[in-house]
Amino acid sequence: MTEGNFSLVEKDHAKKRRMSSDIVAMDMAQPENSAFEKKNGFFVTRGTAWLLLLLFICGLLATGLLVYYYAPDPYPSTVAELHQHETVHINEVKAESKFPMAQRPSTTTTTSPTTSPTSASPTSTSSEAPNMKEMKEMHEDQIEEKEEEIEQEVKSTMHSPEMQEEEEQPAEKPDVRLPRSLKPVHYQVKLQPFVNGNFSIFGYVEIEMEVLEPTAEIVLHIYDIVTHNQTVKLVPADTPDHLGLEIVKHEYDHGRHFYIAHLEEPLEAGQNYILSMNFLGYLNDELKGFYRSSYKDEEGNERWLATTQFQPTHARKAFPCFDEPGMKATFEVYLAREENMTSISNMPLAETLPFEDQEGWYWDRFNTSVPMSTYLVAFVVSDFVYLNSTSDNGTLFRVWARESVINQAEYSNDIGPKILTHFEDYFQVPYPLPKQDMIALPDFSAGAMENWGLITYRETAMLFDPESSAPENQRWVSLVVAHELAHQWFGNIVTPKWWDDLWLNEGFASYVQYIGMDHVKPTWRVMEQFIVDTLQSVFALDCLESSHPISIKVGHPDEISQIFDGISYNKGSSIIRMMSHFLTEASLRKGLSNYLEAFQYDNAEQDDLWEYLTTAAHEDGTLPSDLTVKTIMDTWTLQMGYPVINVTRSLDGTTATVTQERYLLNKKNSMDDRHYSWWVPLNYASQSNPNFTVTSPSVWMKASESEVTVSSLPSSEEWVIFNVQETGFYRVNYDDDNWNLIIQQLKTDHEVIHTINRAQIIDDAMDLARAGHLSYDIALDIYTYLGNETEYVPWKSAVNKLDYLVNLFQRTGAYGALQNYIKDMIVPLYESVGFADNASDHLLTQFKRKTALTWACKLGHQECLDSASAFFQQWMEDPQNNNIISPNIKDTVYCTAIEAGGENEWEFAWNMYLETNVASEKSKLLKAMGCTKKIWLLSRYLEMAFMKDSGIRLQDSDTVFSAVAKNPVGRPLAWTYLRDNWQKIHKYFGKANKRVLKSVTAGFNTKQQLREVKLFQEEHEDDLGAASRAVENAIERITNDIAWMDNNYQNIVDWLESQGYNSKVSNV
C-alpha cells in the first residue's frame, strides 16, 4: 500500500509547504480505538459475554427463536467504553446507526427487492440454494424494535455496580490470532450491494476448510456485518447434501472480531468441511471494508460506486473470513449489479447471468483466483470507463476512471504495462494473472492498494493531466504505479506469515518502485533522489528512542496500523538498497528470484529470505563463506536505530580508527541502556582516489567489534569520505581535520565528490551538529560551497536541514539574522533558475526551480512575492485560462498569493477547487487555502474540514487540517481545535489520525507546548489507538528541541554574527 498523500511524509520539523514525494506509511484506515488498552482486555471476554447474553435473551423475546448478531459498531466493545461514551453511543444508535435497515430512506424496488437474490443465483455449486431470502425477511420494524430493546439492556449494564468494580481490574492482552486448527481452502463470496439504493449489501459466503487438528470450534473473523444464526450451516465437503452438523452455540467475540461456532462433536483432522451463511452488510462511508464513494458527473448528477479497502484487517467487514495474511485460499467472487454498472474483481469476468426475477440486475461471476490472502481481495461496482493495452507478455492491462477524467489515465496506461513487463524480467518470475486492472477512485484513504489484479488508487496517484499537473505529480504517479506493481510479487505472490514482517512487503515495494520508475524514466535519475526522499527522511525518525525495530511483534489491528510507517517503508527500502550494494545487485536478484519461486502462493518470514540471499551470495562469491545475510541483517531489522561511524585518522593520516555508536538525537536523556551495535559495510573514496563508483564493502565492521583499523589511506593533507554513495544505513563523523579537508574540496571543486555524497555530507554534518557530535561552525561552513552547487539533490538536503533551524528560530530575536543569511544563499539560486518556468527543462531543473521559489517567497524576497501575486491576479481575471501559471510553480504561487491576499483570493481558490476536474489541482488548492493569514478564514476552514457535505472529502480532511497546522498563524488555532474537538475528529475519521497529530505538533518547541502535548497524551491515553506512537515521537522531539535551544541557540547566533548577520537592533 502507498501513503495517501505525499505531503504526509514531511518531516516532523519541516513546516514548509513542499510536496514531498516519499512513500511512507499509508494513513491507514483502521477499526475504532476499542479494546487493547490496559483496562479493556478483561472486559472483552466478560463484558462481551454479558452483552451477548442480553442480546440473546432480547432476540428470543422479540422474535421467538431468532438471534441476531449486532455489529459491535455502534455498540462499544467494552464496558469501560460504555461508561466513557454513554450518551454518545446511545445517540449514535438512534441517529447514525450503520445498521442499514434503520437508515433505509424509503422503500423502493431497489432498496427492498421483492425477490430473493439467492433464488436467482446463477450458481448451483452449493448443496442448497444460498438463502439470502431469510436475510431479506428481517423486517425493518423488527430490527428497530430490537435495537431499542438492546439500548435498554445496554443502559442497564452501564449502571451495574459489578461492572464498575471489574473495570478497575488489571487486564491481560487478549490473543487476537485465530486458532490454527482450521485452514480455509476456498471461498465462494456472493454480494449484492445496493449502490444506487440504501447502501445495504446482501451477502452469502461458503468457506471450504481443511481440519488440521480436531476441533469442536470454528473461529473466524466477522465485523460490522449482521448475520442470522439460522443460516449458518456446516456440512462435510464430500457430502454436500448432508443436512448439516449441529452447531450448539453461536458466539460473537466483539473485541476480537470473532464469530465462534461451537459444535457438538469435534471435527476430524484431515477432513474438509463447508461452512456457509447469509449476512447483511452496509456500504459504509469510512473508506474501509466494502464502502461507497461518489462523484458528480458532467451534468452535475451525483453518481455512486462501491469499492473495497481490506488491508490490513477490513475484509472481515465485507464477508466472514479467516482474515489473516497467512491463511491463503482461493476465491470465487459473484457480484450482483444493475444494468448500467460494471463490476470488476481480482480475476477476469467468467460470465454474466441475468438475476432471476430482478429486472435490470445481473450476476457477474469471476474466475476462481490463485491462492491469496484475504486482504488482497477486491471488488468495485461502478459506472466507470477504461482504457486498455496489453503488456509484452500478453497480460491484459486496463485503467479505469470516471468518464470525464479517463484521458488523464493515459500516462498510467502507458507506463503500467512497461513496468509490469520489466518486473517479470527483473524477478524472473512471471506475473501469474491473465489481467491487471487499475482504478482511480474519488474517495480513497491511502494512496493506493495493491489488490491482486485490481489495484485501487486515489485519483492523485493514478491520474496525470499534462496540461495542469506538475512534474512532481507525474513523478508521484510513476512512483505509486511502480510501487503497487512491485507488490504483485512482494506481498501478493509471497506474503508475510503475519504483519510482524510487513516491512518485507513495504520495504521491497518502496525500493523496487525506484527500479521500475528508472526503467520507464531513465533520464530522471530517480536512484539519486532516493537519498533525500527516503533514506535521509527516515534517518530523522529512526534517531528517536521512541522509534521501533523494522520487524516488530504486533497483534491488535491498532498495532498493525501503527507499523504502516516510515520505518517499514523507508528504513525497509534503505536497508534493502544497502544489501543490493553489499551483495551486488546480481546476487540480490538471484536470491530474490529463487525465494519468490520457492514460496509462491505461500507465506514466508524474513529468515526465509535471508536463507535464499545467503545461498545466492555464497554461490556468487559476493559474501564471505563464513558470513550469512541473517547475521548481518538481524542487526538492522531486529533492533531499532542506526549507528554513527566515527572515523579518526592517525597523525600522518594513513590509518583510521573506526568505531560505531547508536546515533540518537539526544543521548543525554537516553533511558535505554541496551548495547546497540551493527554489522557495518565500510568503504571510502579519497582525494587521491576519488572513485565513487565502487560501492561494495572493503571492510566489514562486525557487531562484536568495538573498533576496526582501516589502513592504506592517503596522507593527512588529503580527505577521505566514507560510505560511498550513502549506500550504508549510517552516518559518518570525522575528526575536524578531515572535515576541513572535505570542506576545502567542496569550495574548490565540489564535483570531484559524488552528488549523493555531497548530499550525505550536508545531511550528516547538520544532524551530527544537532545531536552534539560536531560543532555547528563546521556544519554551517559546508553551506558556503552551495553558491556553486547546481544539482538538485544536495540542494534539497541543504534546505531540508535549514528547515529545522528556521522552525526553532522563528519566534526568537535572531530570526531576522538567520533569515537574511539563508536569503543571501538562496537568492543566487533563485536568480539562476528564474521565476518563469519552462516545461521543457529537465525534471531536476524544474524541481530545483520550485525549491528556490518556495524558499525565496517564504523568506520574503520581494520580487518573488510580487511575481507570485501578479500571476495569481492574472489568473483571477481570466479564471478559465490554464496557461497563466505553470503547473510546476502553482503550489508556490497559490500559497504566496493567498497568504498575502484576503477573502477574495481565498474565495477564488475555493471556487476553482470546486470547479476543477483534476485531482492534483484540487489537492494543490486545498493546501494553499491553509496559507492565509486571516484567522477567521482559517477557523472556518478547520470547521469545514470535519463537516460532511462541506465540499471537502473525508480523504482530504487531514490535508486541510495539516495545511492550517503548518501555517504559523494557523498552528495555535489547529491545536486548540484539535483539543476541543478530539472526540468529534476521532469519530469523523473513525480512528485516531496520526497525521493531524503529527502536523500540529511539528512546530512545537517550548516547555509550555511540551506540557500541553503531555497532558493531551494523558487525557487520551485510551483513545490514541494507532496514533499513540506519533504522540510519543512528538514528545521526544519537542523535549530534544527544548534542550537544543539551551545548548545551541547562542552558538548559532554567534556564528551568524561572525558571518556578518547581526541579531541586534542597530543605532541603540
Ligand SMILES: [Zn+2]
Ligand atoms: Zn505498499
